[in-house]
Every structure is written in C-alpha cells, then in structure tokens.
Amino acid sequence: MKNGDVVKIDPNSSADLSVQIAQAIKDAIIGGELIVDERLPSETELCEQFKVSRSTVREALKRLAAQSLIRTQRGASGGAFVNRLSFEDAYPQQVTTSTLLLSMNAVSFDTACEARFALERACAPLSAQRRTPDHLATMRAEIVRQSQPGLTDEAFCASDVAFHRALVDGADNPVLSYQLAGAVEAMQPLMNMITFTARSREEIVALHTRIADAIEANDATTADTALQELTAYTLTLKDNVMAARAARDKS
Amino acid sequence: MKNGDVVKIDPNSSADLSVQIAQAIKDAIIGGELIVDERLPSETELCEQFKVSRSTVREALKRLAAQSLIRTQRGASGGAFVNRLSFEDAYPQQVTTSTLLLSMNAVSFDTACEARFALERACAPLSAQRRTPDHLATMRAEIVRQSQPGLTDEAFCASDVAFHRALVDGADNPVLSYQLAGAVEAMQPLMNMITFTARSREEIVALHTRIADAIEANDATTADTALQELTAYTLTLKDNVMAARAARDKS
DNA sequence: ATTTTTCATTTGTCTGACATTTAAAAGTCT
C-alpha cells in the first residue's frame, strides 16, 4: 500500500466506508501488495489516505482483525501488521463456521454424515501409509479411554473426536487436516448428540479397534471397510433414534 | 441476550473490550441464546449493558459482521440481527482463507495437490451416482470451451475450475461442496499457475472427457481411475517445470 | 381512503479528548 493510492473508495457507494476500506486492504493483502508482517500505515495516516475519520478506519481494521488478516500492537513502533494466517488460526474458525452452517441450515443428518465419512475415508489410505507411532499411540489411548465404564457422554464424545482427529492427522497433510477439522470437530459432536442415547459403546470401540489395527498394519483396504461399517452403524443408530421418537410422539 | 446479563466482560482483562464483547455475543449465538433473525439490543442499549462507549460496542459489532454472524440495518426498527450463515456466504470466505493459507505457509505443491485430489476423489463416486443432466451439461460445455484454440490461459484455468466444480456439485451434498470449495477454487488456480507453461491442453481435455463419460455412465471406478491419472499427470507436469527451472538457473 | 408529511429511532460518520502501552532516546550513576 503505497502512499499514492489515496482514493480507492467511493464515498457515494451504498456500501459502508469501513467495508470499502477493509476490502481495499484485504485486496492488497491477497494481491501481494502487502506482505506478511509488513506494517500498515498508522490509523492517523490511513485517515489521511482514505479521507475518513479515525472511527471509520478503526472499524475497518477491526473487520480485518476478526478474520485474522491483521494483528495490532500498541505502543511505540506498534501498529497493524499483516498477519501470517496459520493453520492453527484457521482451525477454530473453520470449526465455528461449520458448526453454525450445520445448526442454521437444516442440513439432514444423512447429508452431514455422508460428507463427514466421505472426507475421512479420503484420508484413511494416506494415514495407513504414513501414520507415525505417535498417531497410533493417540488412537490406542483414546480407545482405552472409551472403554472405561465411568466415562461421561461428553468425555466419550470428546475422545471420539480425538480418535478421528488422530486418524486424519496421520495422513500428515496439513491441508487435509485443516479441511477435515470442520467435518470432524463440528459434525462428530452433532452426530453424538443425536445418537448417544442409542449407541453401544462396545460396538464403537470394536470398530475403532479395527480401524486402528488396519492403520497400524498399513492396510488401507481394511481401514476403509471398517470406516464404511462405522458409517452404516451410525446411520442405523439414527434410524433407531428416529423410530423411537416417532413411537414416543404417537403415544 | 436478556437484559439481566449486564456483566459478562472483565474490564481488567488484557483482551480488548471490543474483543470480549464480540466473543460474548458470538457465544450467545453459538449457544442458541440468540436465534437466527433475532434483533440484538441497539448500540445504545449494548453500551448500557456492557458499560462501555458506543465506539467500543460498534467495533465489537463490526468484528461479528466481518464473520457474517450479524447484519445491520439502518433506520427505525433497524439494528443488528443474527444472520443465517448460508453456504453462499461461507463459500467465498472459505476460498479466501484457503488461498491465504496456501500463499502464506509454504505448502508444497505435492501436499496441496494430494489434498485437492483426495477430496475430489471422495466426491466422485457420489457424483457418478447422483449427477443431474445439468451437471453433465456444464461439464461437457466446459470441455468444449477448453478445446477452443484461442482460449487464454486465464480462461482455460477458469473453465478448469468450473469443470471440477460441476463434478463436485454433482454429489448433491452442500456440505461437501462447501468443504471442497477451498480445495477446488484455491488450489486449482495455484496449480494452473505453476503448470500452465508445460501442460498439454489436449491431454487435459482427454482426461476431462474420460471423467465426464464415466460420470455420465454412473461408473465410479472409471471416474476414480481417470482422476488418479489426472493427479499423476499434474505431478509429472510439476516435475517437468521444476526440472526446466533448474536447468535454466544453472545456465 | 389515500397520499403526504412529520417524527422518532437507529446506524453511519466525524471530531476531539484522554488513557494505556511500548520501545527508543535521554539521562544518571557506578
């Protein structure tokens, strides 16, 4: 963002000024004009460049900060800096967005379930090939935890997520792990919430064990089969729950 | 958000007040205390509830608006409303985030390519099963476009994206389409940018035709094979480009 | 009854001020 580009915004546009300014800066970041860790002009300088008040500039910067595109630092030599969008930053946003998409859009259980397992099955062959002892250890540890009788439903669900997370991370592909974060961490709890009343923990632990065994044996085919059975079992559970609810509502 | 919960924030916290307020409202949305299309208290009322100035409240609201969690409307009976996060809203955010993640994190070509095709192969069987004539028509039309000699590289790339997009959408699962948006629309251009100098359009069109034929014939296996060949071809192209660059740099 | 006008409400923007944080510069002591 050089000093020259004073007028990038249209005061007569219907869009709010802070939106326009945020978009202009965002474009500059995406377009490579502003590189990672580069310091943006100070708020006062941005006021002059865009010919707006400081409030407006600040609202624009807050919009960008909310998307992790910039970070701000107070004090001398502080300011707003282009943020390196890390996978760690993007994970929770992805999970939140996925959670809200599911809860606000009446996505059917079958649709969510299908997407979640289709994506996970895409990772399984890679995980069977590359998983480290660490990933295996995590999967085994979660299986042990899931076998303990006193475990609450919440803890079982959390362990379930951790198991599948380890499976996905075993593929050793950060892009896949990021993409799957939404599926595993948003959809799995949703499914658990629906099916936990009906499920058999023994059945799930058995399937998890078969998956872990296959991953340990570098056996992609068996892992895929086990995942398909887990899919089928999950759908069966849902049908049972729905049937039970229908029977209850009728009585 | 009832009137009672006046103090949800800690003025002594190190976090900015606007961040805390945004988080409190966000939690209320995620937690279901605020439902879709519900009106938030006016800015003035929020000032009183949180005991902060209007600027601070507004910065908090702008943070939420940047994440599409709320929308604002001016005028009488206006205000801030909980926004239904639609897949349409989430798509571009997903693409932007994926693009920035790739450009800022030195993800290797192989890693991105692997993730992109693994996810796409997860969709292909479903697409072979459910694709409508519309999806097929789009794929065929893009193949025709890609065969035209005068096409610029940019247009070829855009058509490539549209082809794969139609393939993914054929699975008729909005969750999958959303998850894949980042992969297809962010990674495909990246790959094209690297490989376009070396690629043979005829080869790609031939592979696309095989994929479309298989999808039309509901033949998931053949579609998968063709996608694997496209993966291999893409990686070959990359190797050629890298070798050419190495040779050029040496001379 | 219909149209027009007025009006109150709410967000958008501007101005100016002060508080707080922070690193660098200046000063001080050994």
Add this chain to the structure above:
DNA sequence: AGACTTTTAAATGTCAGACAAATGAAAAAT
C-alpha cells in the same frame, strides 16, 4: 564505558458528544 533509570514520543484503546442519513410508523392533509 557500561549498566540502570527516567523521560518522551508514538501508537492503539476507550470515551463523550454531535450530526448525517436512512427508514418505518404515526400523524396530518387531501
């Protein structure tokens, strides 16, 4: 000279008050 302390300047964070602009609803006029 070097190490420590103090001061200072720059920047963001917060506050207060004002006006502009949009907008729906009520009141008034036709």
